[in-house]
Amino acid sequence: MSPLHPANTSSLDSYWMPFTANRQFKAAPRLLSAAKGIYYTSIDEREILDGTSGLWCVNAGHGRAAIADAVSRQLQVMDYAPSFQMGHPIAFDFAARLAAMSPGGPEAGLDRIFFAGSGSEAVDSALKIAVAYQRAIGQGTRTRLIGRERGYHGVGFGGISVGGLVNNRRVFPQLPGTDHLRHTHDLARNAFSKGLPEHGAELADDLERLVGLHGAETIAAVIVEPVAGSTGVLPPPRGYLERLRDICTRHGILLIFDEVITGFGRLGSPFAVDHFGVVPDMVTTAKGLTNGCVPMGAVFASRKIHDALMQGPEAQIELFHGYTYSGHPVACAAGLATLDIYRQEGLLTRGADIAPKWRDAMHSLAGLPHVIDIRTIGLVAGIELASRDGAIGARAHDLFVDCFERGLLIRVTGDIIALSPPLIIEPDQIDQIVTTLADGLKRLA
Ligand SMILES: Cc1ncc(COP(=O)(O)O)c(C=O)c1O
Numbered sequence: 001m002s003p004l005h006p007a008n009t010s011s012l013d014s015y016w017m018p019f020t021a022n023r024q025f026k027a028a029p030r031l032l033s034a035a036k037g038i039y040y041t042s043i044d045e046r047e048i049l050d051g052t053s054g055l056w057c058v059n060a061g062h063g064r065a066a067i068a069d070a071v072s073r074q075l076q077v078m079d080y081a082p083s084f085q086m087g088h089p090i091a092f093d094f095a096a097r098l099a100a101m102s103p104g105g106p107e108a109g110l111d112r113i114f115f116a117g118s119g120s121e122a123v124d125s126a127l128k129i130a131v132a133y134q135r136a137i138g139q140g141t142r143t144r145l146i147g148r149e150r151g152y153h154g155v156g157f158g159g160i161s162v163g164g165l166v167n168n169r170r171v172f173p174q175l176p177g178t179d180h181l182r183h184t185h186d187l188a189r190n191a192f193s194k195g196l197p198e199h200g201a202e203l204a205d206d207l208e209r210l211v212g213l214h215g216a217e218t219i220a221a222v223i224v225e226p227v228a229g230s231t232g233v234l235p236p237p238r239g240y241l242e243r244l245r246d247i248c249t250r251h252g253i254l255l256i257f258d259e260v261i262t263g264f265g266r267l268g269s270p271f272a273v274d275h276f277g278v279v280p281d282m283v284t285t286a287k288g289l290t291n292g293c294v295p296m297g298a299v300f301a302s303r304k305i306h307d308a309l310m311q312g313p314e315a316q317i318e319l320f321h322g323y324t325y326s327g328h329p330v331a332c333a334a335g336l337a338t339l340d341i342y343r344q345e346g347l348l349t350r351g352a353d354i355a356p357k358w359r360d361a362m363h364s365l366a367g368l369p370h371v372i373d374i375r376t377i378g379l380v381a382g383i384e385l386a387s388r389d390g391a392i393g394a395r396a397h398d399l400f401v402d403c404f405e406r407g408l409l410i411r412v413t414g415d416i417i418a419l420s421p422p423l424i425i426e427p428d429q430i431d432q433i434v435t436t437l438a439d440g441l442k443r444l445a
Helices: 022-027 065-077 089-100 119-136 157-162 201-214 240-251 272-276 303-309 329-344 347-363 394-405 427-443
Strands: 032-036 039-042 047-050 112-116 144-148 178-181 219-224 254-258 282-285 297-301 371-377 380-385 411-413 416-419
Touching (some): 065 329, 089 112, 112 303, 119 282, 119 297, 119 303, 144 157, 144 201, 157 178, 201 219, 219 240, 329 347, 347 427, 380 394, 394 411, 394 427
Parallel strands (some): 144 178, 144 219, 219 254
Antiparallel strands (some): 032 039, 039 047, 112 297, 282 297, 371 380, 411 416
């Protein structure tokens, strides 16, 4: 029997699982043992369609041989090398490749790459770079960081401080000097929008309110997800991001887009910056950066920010920040092979071709029991269910378990189902997602 067979429960005890109801899970585990293309195999050898690209990260699909080969080669040539006061060519190569395809194209100038080990680390890096930049240009009073309600920026203390998901915050202390814009979710005005919701651009003016409250000279940066993902898929209201950009520019506030989910083709464009045509000062990425194969994060910083910090005596370290695994050679090898696949298969724009099919398929679930909203953009969908009285999340959790038993992996947050399949998905697989969901919704209490 496999050591991980559900019957062998003692082997489940040691692993303290992240973001998981550990006791509930271990009483009835859902275990995956293999993955290829768009399917997982469960430990009891069932095929499970991956409706979530793992955790929004396996954009090119599972089991890509070219990535495995590149990783294996790199491990044999040089497994690890330090990145502090030392370098290795593959990290420079990967940074150069990313710079050449940076969000917004060459004119946006977001082509200075800082490597981290995850999305959370990329976010904390960007927040620290923002504060360091403001100080470097003589704006040292600008230390305040602004996020948004319902935002998710990982789980570091920086990320939860600017994040806006209450369960991630309530137990933990946060950075002083943060504040939040209101979220943009508005079912009353925007339910069942296809693409961008019409109402809510004026919510960006919250930043003016916070400038009035705190003083612009105290604010270093604003960070938002261009499309909020983990909170349950909230595309930005039409005109919202443009307005936020204008207000930031007017007040000398840096704008950071957290593209850990939207980066690398999720919206049908390489980045949300390209999709919306709004250029921030920094972009944080992870996940699709290496097709989820090796943990890695990266900040795309503007030259303006980078160059402002490249000052002072040459022997001086310009930014006292970095990680043991910044620019890890194995992650860089995975990343380079991933970018090759994206380019060869046109995956960074494939979402745009398949988005109309995806949108129509998802919206065909309107009218089914419990469905109170459906939101789609690119290859992302959020399906919001009415909550049971006094049991937020229970209904969606039941659907999640039911779908898994019937061969579909979905993700739920509260009572919202979030879908984000690999960018290689085919139309009949989209139909399989819809059929499985529809059956489940009809039987759901
Ligand atoms: C927008 C966003 N930022 C940051 C993160 C954190 O990334 P990680 O889990 O790699 O630390 C996530 C993860 O889902 C995310 O969606």
